[in-house]
Amino acid sequence: MTTIPFLDLKAAYVEAKADVDAAIARVLDSGWYILGAEVDAFEAEYAAYCGAAHCVGLANGLDALHLALRALGVGAGDEVIVPSNTYIATWLAVSQCGATPVPVEPDARTYNLDPARIEAALTARTKAILPVHLYGQPADMDAIMALARRHGLVVLEDAAQAHGAACKGRRVGAHGDAVAWSFYPGKNLGAYGDAGAVTTNDPVIADRLRVLRNYGSRVKYVNEMQGWNSRLDPLQAAALRAKLAYLDAWNARRAALAAAYGEALAGADIVLPHVPAWAAPAWHLYVVRVADRERVQQRLAAHGIGTLIHYPIPPHRQAAYADCGYAPGSLPLAESMAGDVLSLPMGPHLDPAAIDTIARALRND
Numbered sequence: 001m002t003t004i005p006f007l008d009l010k011a012a013y014v015e016a017k018a019d020v021d022a023a024i025a026r027v028l029d030s031g032w033y034i035l036g037a038e039v040d041a042f043e044a045e046y047a048a049y050c051g052a053a054h055c056v057g058l059a060n061g062l063d064a065l066h067l068a069l070r071a072l073g074v075g076a077g078d079e080v081i082v083p084s085n086t087y088i089a090t091w092l093a094v095s096q097c098g099a100t101p102v103p104v105e106p107d108a109r110t111y112n113l114d115p116a117r118i119e120a121a122l123t124a125r126t127k128a129i130l131p132v133h134l135y136g137q138p139a140d141m142d143a144i145m146a147l148a149r150r151h152g153l154v155v156l157e158d159a160a161q162a163h164g165a166a167c168k169g170r171r172v173g174a175h176g177d178a179v180a181w182s183f184y185p186g187k188n189l190g191a192y193g194d195a196g197a198v199t200t201n202d203p204v205i206a207d208r209l210r211v212l213r214n215y216g217s218r219v220k221y222v223n224e225m226q227g228w229n230s231r232l233d234p235l236q237a238a239a240l241r242a243k244l245a246y247l248d249a250w251n252a253r254r255a256a257l258a259a260a261y262g263e264a265l266a267g268a269d270i271v272l273p274h275v276p277a278w279a280a281p282a283w284h285l286y287v288v289r290v291a292d293r294e295r296v297q298q299r300l301a302a303h304g305i306g307t308l309i310h311y312p313i314p315p316h317r318q319a320a321y322a323d324c325g326y327a328p329g330s331l332p333l334a335e336s337m338a339g340d341v342l343s344l345p346m347g348p349h350l351d352p353a354a355i356d357t358i359a360r361a362l363r364n365d
């Protein structure tokens with residue numbers, strides 16, 4: 001039986017091994033293990049890659065979202081517009097500020113925040129909009145920014161799945177007031193452990209984040225506020241610098257695989273991803289929607305094909321948000337997606353020849 005893993009992280013390491021090993025050795029040899037030159041260099045290089053003026057390295061993607069919201073002035077009593085269909089981190093970041101996540105249902109075809117639905121969810125307490133570039137496909141940032149400016153709101157993008165994605169020819173990284181990144185190992189740009197960052201064009205937000213991530217301190221042992229310890233690790237920064245050189249080539253392989261899936265699955269009774277003409281997705285995930293998902297997933301597993309579900313339970317139906325009192329059916333689009341989405345194998349080290357095998361197993365022929 002062939003084995004087609006959902007994602008082959010080891011193969012990615014093997015391809016970049018010489019560069020990654022040298023980068024890690026450089027940090028070990030330097031004798032400097034918190035912040036410093038390696039983190040500074042990654043920040044400069046990643047900001048340039050994204051077309052942003054600043055990048056601040058943080059410990060993980062959740063902290064990037066949470067601390068960026070604080071740097072943008074979100075706090076107790078505020079409301080933040082979030083997608084109903086996202087990873088729970090998007091909501092948790094809002095809750096960690098003492099603010100309330102206000103879910104808005106997605107566009108039924110792109111699965112991203114629907115600008116037309118945001119307006120109805122705004123109240124006098126709304127402070128920010130937090131679009132997610134879900135599965136690596138950019139949200140409609142022009143429409144979201146126009147709406148935000150009209151209502152005096154700030155915008156934080158959750159770009160944890162969108163390294164290298166572009167919106168109307170411009171890379172994700174500085175459309176909104178701030179952009180939060182995760183470098184969790186399985187992301188398109190992944191570290192060897194937890195890592196995250198925020199990019200922004202605003203020097204004040206970048207400066208606040210540098211203080212927030214380091215105990216509220218700018219000068220050692222002088223604490224101007226009650227901050228956090230959420231610094232990007234230099235070992236991870238060095239590895240990320242090495243891997244950034246591979247990102248565009250690896251994303252191109254993902255795009256070719258997505259195109260091959262589209263061809264191989266055309267005409268099947270499966271809902272394929274819909275990409276607007278202005279969007280260049282990073283193809284973090286290739287998500288289809290199928291009837292009778294459990295049986296399909298088992299059939300693929302029987303062929304040695306790994307699949308995952310992103311995500312099986314939407315945030316509003318999690319025990320973590322039980323006290324918000326969302327009844328079943330209250331956010332029907334998010335709930336119907338949770339019931340039928342299926343993520344097919346996707347990654348720069350997936351053999352293009354596997355697409356045919358996967359498509360045949362999916363079509364059951």
Ligand SMILES: *Cc1c(COP(=O)(O)O)cnc(C)c1O
Nearest residue numbers: 060061062087089090160182184
């Ligand atoms: C991965 C992810 C996060 C969280 O990132 P961590 O680094 O795991 O904290 C947040 N939002 C989305 C959409 C993600 O996919």
